[in-house]
Amino acid sequence: MLIPGIAISIATCPGVVVHELAHQLFCRLFKVPVFQVVYFQVGNPAGFVLHETPQYKWQSILISVGPFFVNTLLGALIALPAALPVFTLNNANFLHYVLIYLGVSIAMHAFPSTGDAAVIWKEIRKDDTKLLTKLVGYPVVGLIYLGSLGSMIWLDLVYGLAVAIGIPNLIIHWLA
Amino acid sequence: MKNSLYQVTDDHPGSNGCAQCGAPDILHGYPTPLCNDCRQGFIRYPIPLGIKVFAGAILLVLVYCCFSFPRDLSLGLHIERGTKAESEKKFLTAQREFTRAASSMPNDVEIQCHLALAAFNNMDLSAFSVIAEKLVGKTIGNDALYKKVDDAMARFNSYVPKDSMIELMKVHRNNIPDPHFKRYLRNHPNDIYAHFSYASILFDQDRFKPCDSILKNVLKIDAGYFPALRLMASLKREMHEYDSADKYCDDLLNINTEAGYAIASKARTRLKQKKDTEALQLALQSIQTDELDPYNKATLILAYHFNGDNEKRDALIEDCRTNDNATTKEFVEYATDVITGKVRFRPK
Numbered sequence: 001m002l003i004p005g006i007a008i009s010i011a012t013c014p015g016v017v018v019h020e021l022a023h024q025l026f027c028r029l030f031k032v033p034v035f036q037v038v039y040f041q042v043g044n045p046a047g048f049v050l051h052e053t054p055q056y057k058w059q060s061i062l063i064s065v066g067p068f069f070v071n072t073l074l075g076a077l078i079a080l081p082a083a084l085p086v087f088t089l090n091n092a093n094f095l096h097y098v099l100i101y102l103g104v105s106i107a108m109h110a111f112p113s114t115g116d117a118a119v120i121w122k123e124i125r126k127d128d129t130k131l132l133t134k135l136v137g138y139p140v141v142g143l144i145y146l147g148s149l150g151s152m153i154w155l156d157l158v159y160g161l162a163v164a165i166g167i168p169n170l171i172i173h174w175l176a
Numbered sequence: 177m178k179n180s181l182y183q184v185t186d187d188h189p190g191s192n193g194c195a196q197c198g199a200p201d202i203l204h205g206y207p208t209p210l211c212n213d214c215r216q217g218f219i220r221y222p223i224p225l226g227i228k229v230f231a232g233a234i235l236l237v238l239v240y241c242c243f244s245f246p247r248d249l250s251l252g253l254h255i256e257r258g259t260k261a262e263s264e265k266k267f268l269t270a271q272r273e274f275t276r277a278a279s280s281m282p283n284d285v286e287i288q289c290h291l292a293l294a295a296f297n298n299m300d301l302s303a304f305s306v307i308a309e310k311l312v313g314k315t316i317g318n319d320a321l322y323k324k325v326d327d328a329m330a331r332f333n334s335y336v337p338k339d340s341m342i343e344l345m346k347v348h349r350n351n352i353p354d355p356h357f358k359r360y361l362r363n364h365p366n367d368i369y370a371h372f373s374y375a376s377i378l379f380d381q382d383r384f385k386p387c388d389s390i391l392k393n394v395l396k397i398d399a400g401y402f403p404a405l406r407l408m409a410s411l412k413r414e415m416h417e418y419d420s421a422d423k424y425c426d427d428l429l430n431i432n433t434e435a436g437y438a439i440a441s442k443a444r445t446r447l448k449q450k451k452d453t454e455a456l457q458l459a460l461q462s463i464q465t466d467e468l469d470p471y472n473k474a475t476l477i478l479a480y481h482f483n484g485d486n487e488k489r490d491a492l493i494e495d496c497r498t499n500d501n502a503t504t505k506e507f508v509e510y511a512t513d514v515i516t517g518k519v520r521f522r523p524k
Contacts, residue, residue, distance in 0.1 A: 014234075017227060024221065033208060033218030039227055052208045052218075078234065081241035084248040088255065091281060099241055102234060172249070176256035 009046035014102055015071065015109030015160075016046045022070035023049040023116075026063045030054055045115060053123075057133045060123045064116035065140060071110035072163055079103025079164035084172070087165055100164060108160025111151065117144035251280045258290055268434035268466055270294035271303075285314045289325045296328040297432045299402050301335055308332065334368035334398060341370050368394055372403055379407060384415050400431055409441045413448055421445045436466030440475035448522050452482045470496075470504035477511040478521070489515070 009016055017039045027034045027049065036050040054060050082099035085092035117140075123129065124137035147155065193200050194211040196218075202209045210218065258273030271294035277287050288307055295303040308329055316322040337345065344352055344360055352360070357374050364370055371394050378387035388411055394404040405428050412421035422445060428438035440462035446455035459479035462472040473496055480489035496508045513519040 014230070017230065021223070021227065021231075024223070028219060028221075031219050033210065033215055034221035035218060037221060039224070052206065055206070078238055081238070081245040081248070084252045085244070088252055089248060089281065090284065090286075095237055095241055098237060102237075168252075172252045172256045175249075176253050176260060 005044065006042060006046070009040075010042060012105035012108060013040050013046075015075075015105040015107070016040050018071055018074060018106045019067040019109045020047040020049055022067035023051075023063060025070070026066035027051045030056075030059045030063065032059065032063065045113060048115065057123045057126075057129055057137070061120050061133070061137055061140060064120050065112050065144075067116075068110045068112055071106050075103045075105075075107025075110065075160065075163045076167045077103075078106060080168050080171075083165055083168035088169070088172075103164040104157075104160040106160075107163035108156040110159065110163070111147040111156055112144045114145065114148050117141045117148070120144075247280065251277055254280075255287065258294070262290060262294065265297075265431065265433045267294045267297040267432045268436075271298055271300065285311065285316055286318060286321065288314075289316060289318075289321050292325055293328055296332065298434075301332070304328070304332060331398065331400075334401065335403075337369050337373075338364070338367055340364065341367065341373075366397060368397055368401060368404075372401070372407070375404070375407060379411055379414075382414075384411060387411055388415070400427075402428065402431070405431075406437065406441070409438070409445075413441070413445045416448075418445050418449055434465050436462040436469050437471045439465060440469070440472040443475050443479055447478055447482050450482075450522065452479070455479050456483050456485075470507040473504060474507035474511040477508065478514060481511075481515050 020037060020039045024034055024037055032054045033052045034049060035052070036048075038045075038047050038049075040047050051063070054063065078099050079102075082092065082096035082103065085096045086100050120137050121141050124134050124141070129137075150156070193209070194202050194214050195209050196214040197211060199211040199214075202211055203215055206215070254273045254277040258270045258277060261267070261269035261273060271291065274287055274291040274294055278284070278291050281287055288311055292304055292307040292311065295301075295307060311325065316325065341360070341364075344356065348356065357370075357377075361367070361371060361374060371390050375387045375390040375394065378384075378390065387407075391404050391408050391411065394401055395408070398404075405424050409421045409424040409428070412418070412424060422442060425438040425442045425445075428435045428441075439458055443455045443458035443462060446452070446458060456479040459472070459476040462469075463476050466472055473492065477489055477492050477496075480486070480492065493508055493512060496504050510519065514521040
């Protein structure tokens with residue numbers, strides 16, 4: 001079933017907001033000026049953060065991939081108390097379903113966008129980029145583009161569900 | 177949502193002052209020409225109130241749900257452990273875990289189904305019948321689970337006397353004369369309960385051959401009929417067919433790896449074989465598996481006795497007499513009869 005990306009963005013707007021907020025927070029962490037933030041809009045891109053080019057290239061990479069960590073962690077944390085009642089115990093209430101929706105929405109927007117990949121690409125292609133940064137940067141860009149391609153086959157949703165459902169079940173499995 | 181701040185690009189040819197406010201004292205070493213105040217302002221780019229409210233709302237919902245999380249986690253752990261134990265045929269553990277889960281969620285049909293299966297495989301028939309009654313008329317979504325419970329319920333009927341058998345017992349006040357019993361068995365060839373009951377009587381009368389024959393027929397009808405397997409192990413031991421006795425114990429353990437009485441039965445077989453050290457190990461293992469089964473306690477008393485550990489033997493006898501119920505006392509009495517020589521367990 002082909003569903004327009006805009007419709008998915010609208011349905012999962014909390015994830016877009018958290019994604020952009022994560023970019024912004026990483027900029028603040030590295031003291032990089034932010035000139036414009038669009039947390040959510042109906043269009044493409046659904047959100048963006050315009051910031052100054054950081055002094056260090058590793059900062060560029062971290063600002064670009066920051067949402068991956070923040071959205072994954074937050075998505076898992078939000079879904080954690082709700083995943084068991086919804087998927088295992090069958091005793092869920094309305095709030096549990098709200099948390100699952102939020103957790104999946106947030107986690108499925110963990111993947112950096114191709115715009116984020118373009119920023120990293122631009123930085124690591126420069127002559128003065130250190131070898132280590134290139135070694136980290138190129139695979140990251142590759143993975144981001146793979147993730148972007150994968151989103152055509154709902155990889156982002158699969159990832160969101162895996163984080164929201166899989167992590168709580170893994171915790172139970174490990175503790176049992 | 178766009179902010180109203182001036183948008184600055186990285187490229188500013190010919191710009192002398194701050195790109196935001198025009199102040200001359202810009203901070204050098206950055207791609208964007210900004211004064212200190214403007215740079216700090218952009219670094220601390222404001223997060224709109226709406227976003228803060230959104231984050232706060234998520235946090236509130238999260239906090240609310242976190243209160244129920246420890247209880248849900250504990251419940252999830254009991255279910256996971258119970259399911260794992262069930263798949264490993266550790267039905268004592270499964271029953272213990274699902275009992276705890278059921279105390280938190282008494283109306284959950286799937287938990288009750290798992291609990292019923294565990295109780296049945298532990299031969300806790302009183303618990304099974306209570307749960308089975310609760311499940312009558314309930315819809316079970318899980319087809320595989322439904323089939324298992326349905327099968328257990330069907331098999332349960334052969335663990336209780338049929339109405340015709342109850343009638344016969346009433347008439348003869350629980351002491352059915354041999355010819356009447358035989359006639360009943362001829363007329364009810366598929367009444368497993370009745371055949372097993374008759375085999376038990378034969379066993380108590382030391383009529384081992386006919387007992388063996390009847391039990392084999394019972395096992396032909398239901399190869400997993402627990403009481404028959406259990407009695408077969410004892411029967412073969414009395415007939416000095418020790419390998420065969422062990423084989424029936426293994427059959428029991430294949431159904432339920434935590435069938436402590438099967439391990440205890442093996443221990444008694446070793447005692448018969450005068451392999452006392454191995455017998456003691458098995459007896460201890462049976463207690464470790466199921467410390468509540470009186471058969472296991474009596475077996476350990478016997479194992480201590482034949483290993484010459486009279487102190488532990490007497491302490492255990494005393495403990496059983498003081499703390500346990502009538503059933504345990506009955507089993508312990510058998511063990512003390514063996515100790516005093518009233519009952520001959522094995523040749524001297």
